[in-house]
Each structure stands twice: as C-alpha cells, then as structure tokens.
Amino acid sequence: MNKFINYDEISRETWQNLYLSSIVPLTNRELDAIRSLNDEISLQDVIDVYLPLIHLVRLYKKNIEDLSFSKGLFLQKIVQTPPLIIGISGSVAVGKSTTARLVQLLLSREFKKLSVELVTTDGFLYPTSVLKERKILERKGFPESYDMERLLDFLYRVKNSERCEIPLYSHETYDIIEDKTQIIDQPDILILEGINVLQNPQSELLYVSDFYDFSIYVDADEELIEKWYLERFDSLLKLAENDPHNYYHQFTKMPYDEVMQLARQTWTNTNLPNLRDYIEPTRNRAEVILHKTANHYIDKIYLKKF
Ligand SMILES: Nc1ncnc2c1ncn2[C@@H]1O[C@H](COP(=O)(O)OP(=O)(O)OP(=O)(O)O)[C@@H](O)[C@H]1O
Numbered sequence: 001m002n003k004f005i006n007y008d009e010i011s012r013e014t015w016q017n018l019y020l021s022s023i024v025p026l027t028n029r030e031l032d033a034i035r036s037l038n039d040e041i042s043l044q045d046v047i048d049v050y051l052p053l054i055h056l057v058r059l060y061k062k063n064i065e066d067l068s069f070s071k072g073l074f075l076q077k078i079v080q081t082p083p084l085i086i087g088i089s090g091s092v093a094v095g096k097s098t099t100a101r102l103v104q105l106l107l108s109r110e111f112k113k114l115s116v117e118l119v120t121t122d123g124f125l126y127p128t129s130v131l132k133e134r135k136i137l138e139r140k141g142f143p144e145s146y147d148m149e150r151l152l153d154f155l156y157r158v159k160n161s162e163r164c165e166i167p168l169y170s171h172e173t174y175d176i177i178e179d180k181t182q183i184i185d186q187p188d189i190l191i192l193e194g195i196n197v198l199q200n201p202q203s204e205l206l207y208v209s210d211f212y213d214f215s216i217y218v219d220a221d222e223e224l225i226e227k228w229y230l231e232r233f234d235s236l237l238k239l240a241e242n243d244p245h246n247y248y249h250q251f252t253k254m255p256y257d258e259v260m261q262l263a264r265q266t267w268t269n270t271n272l273p274n275l276r277d278y279i280e281p282t283r284n285r286a287e288v289i290l291h292k293t294a295n296h297y298i299d300k301i302y303l304k305k306f
C-alpha cells in the first residue's frame, strides 16, 4: 500500500517552480542570518524548498483570516483572528529545530509587522528528578515523559491571546532549566517544534491537533537519522570538553569509541523505538512532509490532499 495515500507527491523540481514568480529574492543580510543559524544549511534548499513553503503558509493564513471574518458576519460581532500555530514534528535529530528556526526567520521576513515566536516541546518534558522518581528516565522522549496537559493548556492560552510563561529545556544540562523561563506574549504566529507535536493525548476535552493551522513533518530514512544523531552527539561532546557543568562533559573523560558505542545504544534502545512506535505513526497527520536524503537534501515534498 502507498504509505502516503492521502498526499500529492511533489518532486523538488516541480515544487521549486510552483511559486517562483512571486518570490522576492533574499537580500545578503537575510542570507547571512540564515547562514548564522546553521552554517551547513544549503541556501539552495532555502530558495527551492522553503520559500515556496512560506508562500503556502501564507495561503493557509489567508484562509483562516477569511473564515474568522465570515464567522464574525454570521455571529454579528467582531471575531479576532486567533494566532496562527504551526507544528513541526519528526524524529529526534532529524533537523526539526533547524527547520523551525529557518521557518521562523523566513516568516518574520514575509510578515514584517507580525511577531513570530518559536517554542520547543522539550520544555514540557518532566524534569530529570521527576523522571527518576517515576523510574522513566530511560523513557525520555516517550509520551509519558511529557506534561501533555500543560502543553495543551499552553496552546489553549496562546490561541486565546493570553500571556504565557513556559519552562525551558537545555540539551547541555540534559534537564529543565530551574531558574529560566520563556515568555510568550500574544504572538501573531507560534511555531511549536517537537517529536510529540502531532501526538494526541487521549481522554481530553481538547486535542493538541485542534490547535494547529499548519503542520510539517520532517522525514528521512532511519539509517540517515542515526548518522545525524551520532554526528550531533559528537558535536555536543566537543562543546562539553571544557565545561564541567555540561551533561556531556562526563563522556569526554571516557575513550571515544566507548562513548560513541553508548550513543549508538541510546539511539537503538530509546530514540529508534520512539520513532517507530510513537513519532512516525503521526506522520500522516501533517499537512506537509519534507523528505530528506543524504546531507539533509530535500528531494521530495508531500502535500496533504484533504
Ligand atoms: N538543513 C540542514 N543542513 C545541515 N545540517 C543540518 C540541517 N538540519 C539539521 N542539521 C544537523 O542535524 C543535526 C540535528 O539537527 P537538529 O538539532 O535541528 O535536530 P532536531 O530534530 O531538532 O533534534 P532534537 O529532537 O533532538 O532536538 C544537527 O547536528 C544539525 O546541525
């Protein structure tokens, strides 16, 4: 059976031409800003894939505004268009945060007067102390390791234009940061990035998926994602070399081969089963699937038909 039965498969070559005529070229300053995000991002990807994607988001945004306006006419009152929420999902280490930061930058460029905020669901993980208490430290990233009710409440409050204060997670300390929070104060657009954004907690009155106006799943073959996971682990080790407060510092004292073996085990025992059992099954909920091949090159785009 076709895995993407509900999608149009669009090759990169077709996709890159879809909105070409209306695209304003990137300025040198904008290109620099993108490079500083991650100097490995291919600018060709930005032009071929991400700019048409931003134009698609614009269409969805316009649709929501039109609907709000019509609802207002129907109810004979002014109905404010709620903030647009974009969900970005995919495996651990597939490149969600990089994609999310790029989408944030490009949306801020497209809608100069609007505020575009980015939140990662990592902040909704229970702190390590709670994970330990519940004996689920090795289940980090699995559904039970997140405070999904708090995430749901956060989305509800953003949609209702309330000011929110949310926890922050640090990859360096491998835990929730105790004395730092993120304030989200009535953004026009919120990008929510995380492995669990398309998961629906059960037995709730509200469903996380109800809040998304647009969603993206970043997809790639398991073997490639494992490679990116190991490469990122290696970069984290380098960062931690001179920082005893960094979680990865302990590993810099061990033989390199042993550490990388440990990382491989974490992938095989934790992140891979999580991908297979809980993340990939949500892929078909996304509006758009970005399919990556070697070197993070996007070769195919899937757009939901209905
Ligand atoms: N477009 C890209 N081009 C080159 N490298 C990339 C790209 N996207 C991501 N990477 C690299 O892949 C690795 C994983 O990326 P990133 O941290 O964005 O993943 P993630 O999905 O957000 O992971 P996590 O869920 O663990 O936070 C990083 O080393 C990053 O530098």
Ligand SMILES: CC(C)(CO)[C@@H](O)C(=O)NCCC(=O)O
Pocket: 092, 122, 140, 141, 142, 195, 266, 270, 271
């Ligand atoms: C924080 C998450 C869950 C998601 O970003 C992930 O990066 C993680 O820490 N997973 C647990 C296993 C590991 O250390 O890779």
